[in-house]
Amino acid sequence: MTDTTSTEVAARDALDVAGRHAGLDPVGAELIRLGENALFRLQSGVIARVTRTGQFAAAAREVALARWLEANDVSAVRAWPDVEQPVEVDGRAVTWWWELPPHKEGTALQVAVALRRLHDLPLPSFDVGRLDPFVRLADRIERATTLEDEDRLWMRRHLAVLEARYANLPDGLPECVVHGDAWIGNVVSTGDGEVVLLDLERCSVGPPEWDLTSTAVRAFTMGRITAEEYDRFARAYGYDVTAWAGFEVLRDIREFRMTCMAAQVAAENPARQDEIMLRLACLRGERGPRPWSWTPVP
Incomplete structure (x- = not known):
């Protein structure tokens, strides 16, 4: 098993546990990107973000900031409402987000x-x-x-x-x-x-x-x-x-x-x-x- 494959497997394992905790079904989740974080698209259209280990505090701050920016009318990624997040699984933080509409890199x-x-x-x-x-x-x-x-x-x-x-x-x-x-x-x-x-x-x-x-x-x-x-x-x-x-x-x-x-x-x-x-x-x-x-x- 390559390091990349093992990284994806660990991220999917964390996603499965966190999804059950949050009441969001992770079955069939599509891997969008595997870099600093692993991004998955759930069949429900929710985007799940799985960090590397040791990033729970940063993930919690990110959710709080997203909600603060939304309250201040600054256009940014939006945290999924009405779920407890982040969820910590084996040291990894899992957060949930609205999926963006089709988009391209900014200028x-x-x-x-x-x-x-x-x-x-x-x-x-x-x-x-x-x-x-x-x-x-x-x-x-x-x-x-x-x-x-x-x-x-x-x-x-x-x-x-x-x-x-x-x-x-x-x-x-x-x-x-x-x-x-x-x-x-x-x-x-x-x-x-x-x-x-x-x-x-x-x-x-x-x-x-x-x-x-x-x-x-x-x-x-x-x-x-x-x-x-x-x-x-x-x-x-x-x-x-x-x-x-x-x-x-x-x-x-x-x-x-x-x-x-x-x-x-x-x-x-x-x-x-x-x-x-x-x-x-x-x-x-x-x-x-x-x-x-x-x-x-x-």
């Missing part, structure tokens, strides 16, 4: 508008926690079993350098509720033109520049949107994060997060080993200046 401009609306909200009355740009990175490095020991040692040292740089981040915009993982794939557009925020598990209080950096990285690290698209993004939001003194710190952290994610994926799917080695080479300065040709991983 940089749509991301800017969605983030402006989110960042303008007053802080909620409940604790959403503080942004942790380094959450789970040490664990991902340790689990990167397809890497040589010297590569993981370099990653641990690089993580320590980034943590020290972040501790001395210069002042910027006022802190607010941030999405936490505001890349273009987490903002979608439905057929009727509604722009919807997805994946709220990293929402927290922190510098809004963290959210803005994701689109800047997409433009200037990965080259996946043009400079003109980025300029429209910055003008629509009303701020160009690349002109801020702390931008390079957040950019480097975001790039390292993407690299650690690739390491985690490669550990479960060795076919992605070339991608993690490419990203490491880029961060070490062995592949020239940005933009770099990184292939997205799940």
